[in-house]
Amino acid sequence: MILNIAVIKGDGVGPEMMESALEILKSVCRQFEHQLNLYPVMASGEAIDAVGNPMPEESLKICMEASAVLLGNTGLSKYRNSPQEKRPEFALMRLRKEMETTTNIRPVCIYPVLSELSPLKERIVQQGVDFVFVRDIAGGVFCSDKVKSEGEFGKEAYEYEYYNEKIITDTAAIAFELAGRRKNKVTNLDKSNVLGSSKLWRTTVQEVGKHYPEIELTHCYIDTAAMKIIESPKEFDVIVTSNxxxxxxxxxxxQITGTPYLYASAEVAKNGKGIYTPNQLHHPDETMIGQQIVNPIGMIAAAAMMLRHSFGLEKEAAAIENAIRKAIEQGYRTKDIAKEGEQWLSTKQMGEKITGLLAY
Structure with a gap:
């Protein structure tokens, strides 16, 4: 298969993470005899510094012509007070709009050998933590017009929690499809006892669920779920909710895993294209830049998600995920997941260890 992938290395520690992810991607494509075409894209902070625009038209064109986009860390403190359209994060916002991504997928689990890093009690962790968040990213307040005005009590600002059946259906269908490949269980989160938008959300998810009779669908209010996910995470598998x-x-x-930099995130469109990033897309510690101490596993896992969701390459994705698991089980650590006094690897070294553990 020919894989055409746009690569935005990103800001701060992004290039360091991306280097490891690309080396593993090259290795797995050699093993499985795929043609890998990588197209570097100038975007985010690099593009702001060069041309004053976080997503130049030529860069956008490359991304739109590719089958998927890999994006590293985005955002730096020096841009914090800039207008939104002049901040690195605007590149991602522009990509979401132009690629028409509808749904964010974020898998989370606790690796048993790292369970002591979790803030949860051991008896809870031992029951198992392994679920996937399926979140709409096409509706709700984040995608609303931003209204500002002067009112009776001074300045006013608000957005609209707008939803329609199509937006909800697009994300719900992805959740049910994922559940069919896991434990046949979907938990819907909303606030339908109060919000009209949540009432529409719940009834639409129920309608979609009728097309998947083998999938168990349950509902939970969002505030109740925020408590349950701490006290009994084993109850959840695929979780679907609004933006x-x-x-x-x-x-x-x-965060309940205690290892937030091990996970990936996918933003997918109905046509199969997607944007793939580390779960922690905005790395807060700028002192790490250039030090080769950032954990690359989230970015590596994002490459695996890309192979699965945009190219349908399940064996290849599993090969990368199994290599990550083996590296962790064999005791390889980056600084963020190492115990006090435990030897840890650089970003590049961790990438090399995982690459060496790749197998068919």
Whole structure:
């Protein structure tokens, strides 16, 4: 198969993570005899510094012609006070719009050998933590017009929590399809006891569920789920929810592992194209830049997700994921997941260890 992939190395520690991910991607494509075409893209901070635009038209054209986009870390403090359209994050926002991505997929699990890093009690962790967040990214307040005005009590600002059946159906269908490849269980999160948008969300998810009779569908209010995911994470497998709720609870779900830099994120469109990033897309510690100490596993896992979701290459994706698992089980660590006094590897060294563990 021919794989045409646009590569945005990103800001800060992004290039370091991306280097390891690309080396593993090249290796797996050699093993499975795929033609890998990588197209470097100038975007985010690099493009702002060069041409004053985080997503120049030529860069956008390369991304649109590719089958998928790999994107490293985005955002730096020096751009924090810039207008939105002049910040690195705007590149991702532009890509989402132009590629018509509808759904964010974020898998999270706790590796048993790293369970002590979780803030959860051991008895809870031992029950198992392994779920996937499926979040809409096409509707809700994040995608709304931003309204500002002067009112009776001074300045006002608000957005619209807008949804329609198509937006909800697109994301719900992805959730049910994923569940069919896992444990045949979907949990829908909403606030339908209060919000009209959530009532529409729940009824539409129920309608989609009728097309998947083998999948068990349950519902949970978002505030209840925020508690349950801590006290009994084993109850969840595929979790589907709206944009705002998903943005918050997916971060909670990641943080309860204690290892947030091990996971990936996919933003997919109905045509199969997607944007693939580390779960922690905006790495907060800028002192790590250029030090080769950032954990590359989230970016490597993103490459695996890309092979699965945009190219349908399940064996190849599994080969990378199995190599990650073996590296962790064999005791290889980067600084963020190493115990005090434990030897740890550089970004590049961890990538090399995982590459060496690739197998058919």
């Amino acid at each position: 705002l709720f998903g943005d918050i609870i997916a971060d909670e779900g990641t």
